Amino acid sequence: MTRVTDRIRTPSRVSRPGGRRGRANQQQLLWWSGLLIVPVIWQLYSMVADSTLIVGPIEVAEAAVEMAVDGELLQAAGQSGLVFLTGIAAGTAVGLAIGILVGRFRTMDVMLDPYISALFATPLVAVVPILIVALGFGFGAKVVIVAMFAFFPVAINTAAGVRGIPREFDELARSFCSSELQAWRDILVPGALPYIVTGLRLAVGRSLIAVVVAEFSTAVTGLGFLILRYSRRFDMAESLVPVVLLMLTGFVFYTLLKRVEARLAPWILRTSE
Amino acid sequence: MANVDIKDLSKHFGSLGVFDDINLHVDDNEFVSILGPSGCGKTTLLRIVAGIEDTTAGSVIVAGEESRKPRPDTALVFQNFRLLPWRTVEDNVAYGLRLRGRSKAEARSLAQPYVMMVGLAGREKKYPYQLSGGMQQRVGLARALAVQPDILLMDEPFGALDAQTRELMQDELLRIWSADRKTVMFVTHSIDEAIVLSDRVVVMQSDPGRIVEHIPVPFDRPRDAAAMRADPRFTTLRAEMWALLRQEPLSSDMTHRATGE
Numbered sequence: 057m058t059r060v061t062d063r064i065r066t067p068s069r070v071s072r073p074g075g076r077r078g079r080a081n082q083q084q085l086l087w088w089s090g091l092l093i094v095p096v097i098w099q100l101y102s103m104v105a106d107s108t109l110i111v112g113p114i115e116v117a118e119a120a121v122e123m124a125v126d127g128e129l130l131q132a133a134g135q136s137g138l139v140f141l142t143g144i145a146a147g148t149a150v151g152l153a154i155g156i157l158v159g160r161f162r163t164m165d166v167m168l169d170p171y172i173s174a175l176f177a178t179p180l181v182a183v184v185p186i187l188i189v190a191l192g193f194g195f196g197a198k199v200v201i202v203a204m205f206a207f208f209p210v211a212i213n214t215a216a217g218v219r220g221i222p223r224e225f226d227e228l229a230r231s232f233c234s235s236e237l238q239a240w241r242d243i244l245v246p247g248a249l250p251y252i253v254t255g256l257r258l259a260v261g262r263s264l265i266a267v268v269v270a271e272f273s274t275a276v277t278g279l280g281f282l283i284l285r286y287s288r289r290f291d292m293a294e295s296l297v298p299v300v301l302l303m304l305t306g307f308v309f310y311t312l313l314k315r316v317e318a319r320l321a322p323w324i325l326r327t328s329e
Numbered sequence: 330m331a332n333v334d335i336k337d338l339s340k341h342f343g344s345l346g347v348f349d350d351i352n353l354h355v356d357d358n359e360f361v362s363i364l365g366p367s368g369c370g371k372t373t374l375l376r377i378v379a380g381i382e383d384t385t386a387g388s389v390i391v392a393g394e395e396s397r398k399p400r401p402d403t404a405l406v407f408q409n410f411r412l413l414p415w416r417t418v419e420d421n422v423a424y425g426l427r428l429r430g431r432s433k434a435e436a437r438s439l440a441q442p443y444v445m446m447v448g449l450a451g452r453e454k455k456y457p458y459q460l461s462g463g464m465q466q467r468v469g470l471a472r473a474l475a476v477q478p479d480i481l482l483m484d485e486p487f488g489a490l491d492a493q494t495r496e497l498m499q500d501e502l503l504r505i506w507s508a509d510r511k512t513v514m515f516v517t518h519s520i521d522e523a524i525v526l527s528d529r530v531v532v533m534q535s536d537p538g539r540i541v542e543h544i545p546v547p548f549d550r551p552r553d554a555a556a557m558r559a560d561p562r563f564t565t566l567r568a569e570m571w572a573l574l575r576q577e578p579l580s581s582d583m584t585h586r587a588t589g590e
Contacts, residue, residue: 224407224409224411225411225413227381227407227411228407228411228413230380230381230399231379231380231381231399231404231405232399232404232424232425232428232476233399233400233401233428234428235428238427238428242413242424242427242428243413246413246415246416247413247415249415321415
């Protein structure tokens, strides 16, 4: 399987010893400024532009409150969330299994490589209409679409992580009469875990794309439904609310997983001698 | 019964012969060291007994059964420790117990006495990278002992440690072994280590790998390593083994000069 090196990275560890405190504060300040500066410019622009089609963040926030009170936002988010979580769970489970097989067994690697490389390079959106023909418009089809998007980063990173585990641990496992599945549990999964989490983090972004793609192209539901409905009515503020919600979801998951990555493997800096 | 019987054992890697027709018997509860220069096949021999290396010809009979695979009644201690870096001390020690179907909690509590035995009480929650080399190998030893093997196979276990730690670990192993005698096959290239620990030292030479001598070590147990080293019998044994090892690198054209000395 091709190594997607730019997507494979070991967890970064940001250490902030006492002397660096000033710098840390400064960084926080920059972070918050960056966060504020875009909405401010956006707001100013919307005020200057003075068009009903260009709405500012304040109007979007007002629309969000309204839609939340109304209950439609929660309902739509619930539908999308279910598709997202089920899909990413399924994609991760399959990706994990295939990734371990490919990383562990040369035969599997050689046999599956053309498929994984080719499909990874294919814009998966192109497959969606075909999937719909096969699977229909329901919840199942949506989950499959999301799972497909989540699968690749997990599989590819897991395989890379498993390949990186020293072969000598195989001997250890064998000498203690470990079964193959026990070796997966004790050695392959924990050894590859930092890579697996990186894969999962990349899968989050792709899965959110997939949720919207799925909701647009199958039976229209969830946040995708809200976006379509409101934009067709030119209710720009309302149609942006789900978009912002998706952004926030992605951001939260991404940040959380990044933290997990950094904490997961204190040993990674200094493995066995 | 926990003896090892190696019969006419040969091992070749492709066209490269490591050794041919090795015969060795290790008795119940006997501590045997296999001493030899690098390249004599002593580690390969041990790995075959451990079941993680194939044989080319001959057989290994462990506890009366012909054996080609790793067995639950043997345990191997590796030279480079091979601790799982993502597991704490206690979970590394519990590794073999978990593989035998114990739950995590059970395995930990069963591992605890072995953690204490190797002097790591209080360090149960540390990770291997937080330990010195000597401590890491204590974990490796405890992991092997925790599965209560009848036969302990040790592949230059102290070879990666500094000289001082090495002697401390020898004392430790003497103490542990006296308390709970087992059959031990101990591979080393250190003469002192072989004498201090063993009931019998098997000396190997290379090209081709072969056993040239079985030397019993007549010291009583329990042993005091420091007192042993001061004993004249130790010096004699040492010289005897040195002579056997020193012949080793002298190939045919050097033999004359060697005998002339």
